[in-house]
Amino acid sequence: MSDLPLAIGIDFGGTSVKTGVLYRGNIIDEAERINTQIYEEAPPLIHRIHEVIGELRKKHPGIEAVGVGMPGFVDFPTGMVHQLTNVKGWKKIYLKRELHKLTNLPVTVENDANCMAYAEWKRGAGRGLKHLVAITLGTGVGGGIVIDGRMVRGANYAAGEVGQTSIDYTGPMGAYGNRGSLEDYIGNQQITDMAFKAYAAAGIDRLAGECSPLKLTMAALKGDEIAIRIWERVAEKLATALMNCCWLLNPEALIIGGGVAKAGDLLFGPLTKSLHSQLSDAFKDNLKILPARFGNEAGIVGAGTLALEQAGFDVDDH
Amino acid sequence: MSDLPLAIGIDFGGTSVKTGVLYRGNIIDEAERINTQIYEEAPPLIHRIHEVIGELRKKHPGIEAVGVGMPGFVDFPTGMVHQLTNVKGWKKIYLKRELHKLTNLPVTVENDANCMAYAEWKRGAGRGLKHLVAITLGTGVGGGIVIDGRMVRGANYAAGEVGQTSIDYTGPMGAYGNRGSLEDYIGNQQITDMAFKAYAAAGIDRLAGECSPLKLTMAALKGDEIAIRIWERVAEKLATALMNCCWLLNPEALIIGGGVAKAGDLLFGPLTKSLHSQLSDAFKDNLKILPARFGNEAGIVGAGTLALEQAGFDVDDH
Structure with missing residues (x-):
């Protein structure tokens, strides 16, 4: 060795x-x-x-x-x-x-x-590809981009911030003054809040701790309609930001990792459907939507x- | 020769x-x-x-x-x-x-x-730069991207479609099923419609032909408050899509051409302000927001x- x-x-x-x-x-x-x-x-x-x-x-x-x-x-x-x-x-x-x-x-x-993103590209789900967008969903939403077989770093080495891109120009103001940033909709805490409110609106008492992404996944797998619907709402928002990456960069693959991605098909099902319904052929043909190989x-x-x-x-x- | x-x-x-x-x-x-x-x-x-x-x-x-x-x-x-x-x-x-x-x-x-985009990069406003996003505003909204001194074409040579990116995940459905696409807000016809409605709401009769981007620019230059406000609304929407390009790609320059860009400071003023208020330092420091050199x-x-x-x-x- x-x-x-x-x-x-x-x-x-x-x-x-x-x-x-x-x-x-x-x-x-x-x-x-x-x-x-x-x-x-x-x-x-x-x-x-x-x-x-x-x-x-x-x-x-x-x-x-x-x-x-x-x-x-x-x-x-x-x-x-x-x-x-x-x-x-x-x-x-x-x-x-x-x-x-x-x-x-x-x-x-x-x-x-x-x-x-580099780990997924060289050792993980994106091995052998030349164009990919990798994002990691957790407390925040981070990302990395590979184009033409090279990491995209940009003029000041700051590129890849998918989590800061906007999905609503009238949305709430985020950490950098940016309105409607993806992170402000689907970070861990935001998903928990969304679920807490959805249960409350349905007259169901839940502690915030019971509304974590992991708990929501477990509930949804047991058929909990509210939890299933929360993952659909997360997927819709995530699809918008990733669709934008596709229109801009026409990648071969979207690679999705981090704790939230553990929702598996609950997230990837509606995400794939939403992406396919919002992209023309040149962008969706052969587009791979992949779970990340690596976790922590x-x-x-x-x-x-x-x-x-x-x-x-x-x-x-x- | x-x-x-x-x-x-x-x-x-x-x-x-x-x-x-x-x-x-x-x-x-x-x-x-x-x-x-x-x-x-x-x-x-x-x-x-x-x-x-x-x-x-x-x-x-x-x-x-x-x-x-x-x-x-x-x-x-x-x-x-x-x-x-x-x-x-x-x-x-x-x-x-x-x-x-x-x-x-x-x-x-x-x-x-x-x-x-290539013309602006090699012969125009983006000469000598390595990272830029160029867009052209007209009937539709087109774009081209240069990263690390290379045109970004993507997996199926379809990249650069800034006009199809979404600025509102709940927006109206566009030509490809995509919701809230920039083009559906700030194409020539959409700007004309926006102005026509704004004048009507203010009790001012205008023919649609008097609400074209060119006519709006002329009116705004004479101090027409409604026309000035229309350009601010166009700038706000354009800023969202371009801000997203910045967070993703960290370019040195945004180059804006096409008929609509002839609004000049009426558009570039609020656009620059909106972009600067929604980007962190690494993305806005030294960011150039430039009118295209070339027209038709x-x-x-x-x-x-x-x-x-x-x-x-x-x-x-x-």
Whole structure:
């Protein structure tokens, strides 16, 4: 195994940092998670990440690259991360440069949704495709785009924000002043609220905790009409944003991951129907609407694989 | 001049075919227009186009390539055009192959909105940029996208349909079953209808002909509050679709052409304000919102220039 490239993938989440060792797209080892909430400044947190990398390298000598997936905007070429919600002292940190200085390994830093899209493209549902839009549905809605066999990053490396696109120009104002953003309709909390209200309107008492996407899926599978209808309403909204991606980019595949996507056919059924009813032939013929292969491991797989590619390895082979 | 490449650009419109000779992006000669409406079959129309090309080649011996911009979908690699609204017998015509056979010149066939985007990118407002979205506002709303210095064509060469993207998931059903498409709000006819109703609601009698985009611009420039407000409403809708392009693709520039864009500041003022209020810094910093350079000549310039590029000439130099 030592003659094949290993990589370290780091998934920098809101509250914890997960670090894994990748071999041909599989996580073969994972370190203890780092709790980000005990750090108020960047340097000690980066030092702790360096320690964890060191421990994994001792066990796995063949590591050739380190990839980090970050929540929020990353200046891709320099690996500079502007800020982190949960680490107050984190301001304009050149993470790529800092980690390289400490590890002497090639380091790549990328937005987490782009890592997820990259994982699906190179190792998951989108393998072998040239044009795809991948989105991840959870607390928020993230996305990543591949066109002509290349990740779309855009002028300031900020592209792929499907969750911020509008599905209603008169809709409520979102986090960035944008009206009717998809995320404001089908984030976890918004789905829960939608269900809570729908049950209340039907005279059914439910605790908010019983209206989570997971609970709704379980209820819908048992035939609960209100829960089934909630998934149809989620699908309708999701279909609008994804249809827009299709008209603009004419992708071969839409790849849908994240917790909400676990609703399976409850979501994918009405989603497919709505998409097919709103696209002309050139856009819907051969269009694949696929569940993501990866779940929580997408960040580690994507970041590590991308890091190998950036370090000059042919990741389509390994 | 004969040692520099000339090209023929053909703009295949709904009712007429315009043919011009291009030199460094300028139309230096134009042939008599061909009226498509007298043709019921493709072969005699293609024969007539061949004759016109022959006349121009006699006058300009240095022509190296022929480019054709077509209304509707084109299979870009084969230059196959599925159908034409105004030529009944036109079904699955391999126009590239047919014209090459007749002229023995390299021929390129492309969708007209992509030709317009290409003209703006290589010769117009978007010169030197790597990421842009160009749209043309008229009877319909067309678009073309450049990412990482390449035209985005997508899996079936159908990408760039900004006019078909939705700005309201509950909106009226459009030509392809798609709800709330931009084109159904801000096409020429829709703007005219919007104005007609606004005047009527204010108790002002106007003929529909007095509510055309051009008449509205003239009225607004004289201080007509209703006309000014119509342009604000058009801008709000256009801003939503273009904002979505920004969140998805993070372009350097939005280029806006076509008749409706002649409203100038009446449209660009509220459009810019709305876009800036709905995008985060990484998307709006340095974002250029530009009027197109080309008007009716965009099709000829784009088709001819693209044909030169496809024939192996460096169009950034010529």
